[in-house]
Amino acid sequence: MTAHTLKLTSSFLVFLAVALMAIPPALARDHFVDPASVGTADGSKASPWRSLQDILNEHVVLAGDRVVLAGGSYGRLVIQDKMMSDVTSVVVADGQQAIFENVEIMGSANWVLSGLTVTSAGLRKLEEKYHVRIDKKSRNIKIEEFTIYTVEDISDWSADDWNEKALDGIFSEADYTDIRNNNIRNVNFGISTLGVHSSVVGNNIENFSGDGLRGLGDHSLFEENVVKNCYQVNPNHSDGFQSWSTGADGRPGTGVIKDVTLRRNLILNYEDFNQRYACKLEGIGLFDGVYEDWTIENNIIAVDNWHGISVFGARNVRIKNNTVMDIDYFPPGPAAITIISVAGDDPREASLVANNIANEIKIEGDGVERFGNIEIDDLDDVFVDIDDGDFRLPENSEVIDRGVPDPDMKIDYFGNPRPVGKRLDVGAVEKQ
Known part of the structure; x- marks a missing residue:
């Protein structure tokens, strides 16, 4: 090959490389699905696919695509072995209700599911436990704005109904899950996360017979969740939030869970003092293990139990500006x-x-600093009206301006600025 030929070849290769770079990548696509669709379909808004599960199984949905669901019943959804290189989403069309029996995500990554309704309708199948399950081979999964319930109304449920019918809300073993702004009611356990870097934010869990929240993974956040109305229908000791560590041998209490934040959550034993099967809810229960670098702040906890916030095995745990009260006397x-x-x-x-x-x-042990705490028996000195769900600080409360300065404490439970007045108010709420 001559030098002239080499020069021409090199020039052609450079031209080819530049030309290939100029070709845009395949654009992400919207796929429309309507279970009532008939006739030929191409996934367009005018001619939607009929089955979400089919287009997933047939690899029609590619990385970065969005699936838009019309209202209707979709049965069971399984997203399996779908490791997407870009965020891929399933959303519900505005004003529609897409109803699923359950959702299971296995061996998949980079999915966002938004706005689905998931209910077993009380028809629990053998060995079925969860409305939504994410396995430990998955990662980077976001579940947001779901409505999850076993049945619409549990007012006439017996204890047997609770034990035989109620499924858990969301159970995730995956790392990097984001569980946000979901409404979960009439379930056994609410939300459980076992993976690291889990975010559980802005969820409402109402009417449950297990634990409201469980968090067993390092570097996790539980913020602005509401957990209320616990039902005692079996020997389980229910917690608003529970964690325990496991070591290499798998035994509880033999490991360390690190860097978890619980902030601005409400844990309420019950709203109705005449609630049937009312349990003796434990608030935040950290009983078995070592808990390292945890932050527990600005939470309101009203329970009928001595375990308001219990941390057994604390190392650099910061418990600040919480309000913990017994809901009755x-x-x-x-x-x-x-x-x-x-x-x-x-x-x-x-x-x-x-x-x-x-x-x-x-407090037990030498390794705990304490200051600025106030022990109070009277609910009326802490809440304007707990019976009516008014958790603001009342006028002339003895906790106003009684806190020790804390430059890191800038907002209260409601997100209002603090301090207001001469000093920081004690507890989760700052008087505005």
């Missing part, structure tokens, strides 16, 4: 903040209990 209780430090820890890993309201503060 009868046993069990009173509702307490209890923290037990890990023996022999470095002083730099000391935990902190500061500016909290509780019926009782109980």
Whole structure:
């Protein structure tokens, strides 16, 4: 090959490379699905596909695509072995209700599912436990604005109905899940996350017989969730939020869970003092393990139990500006903040209990700082009207301007600025 030929070849290769770069990548596509569709379909808005499951199984949906669902019943949804290189979404058309029996995501990544309704309608199938399940081989999954319920109305349910029919809301073993702004009601357990880097934000969990929230993964966030109305229908000791660690041998209490934040959550035992099967709800229960670098702040917890916030095995756990009260004046209780430090820890890993309201503060171990806390028995000094769901701080409460300054505490439970007035108010709410 001559030098002249080499020069021409090199020039052609450069031209070819530039030409290929100029070709745009395949554009993401919208796929429309309507279970009532008839006739020939091409996935357009005018001619929608009939089956979401079929177009997933047949690899019609590609990375970066969006699937738009019309109203109707879709049965069971399984997203399996769909590791997408770009965010791929399934959404519900405005003003529509797309109803599923359950949703299962396995071995898949980079999916956003938004606006689905998932209900078993009380027809629990053998060994079925979850309305929505995400397995540990999946990652980067977002579940948002779902409506999830076992049945619409549980007012006439017996204990047997609860135990035989109620499914869990959302169960995720995956890393990097975002579970946000879902409405979950009439279920066994509400939301459980086992993977690391889980975000559970803005969810409403109402009427449950297990735990409201469970978080077992490092580097996770639980924020602005409402957990209320617990039903005692079996021997389970229900918690608003529960965690435990496991070591390499899989035994509870043998590992460490690190860097978890619980912030601005409401945990309420019940709204109706005459609620049937009302349980003795534990608030935040961290009983088995070592809990390292946790932050628990600006939460409102009203329960009928002595476990308001309990951390057994704390290392650098920060419990600040929470309001923890017993919802009635009868046993069990009173509702307490209890923290037990890990023996022999470095002083730099000391935990902190500061500016909290509780019926009782109980601290064990040398590695815990405490200041600015107030023990109160009277609900009327903490809430304007808990019976009516008004959790604002009343006028002339003794906790106003009684907190110790904290430059990191800039907002309260409601998102209002703090401090207002001379000093920080104690507890989760700042008087505006």
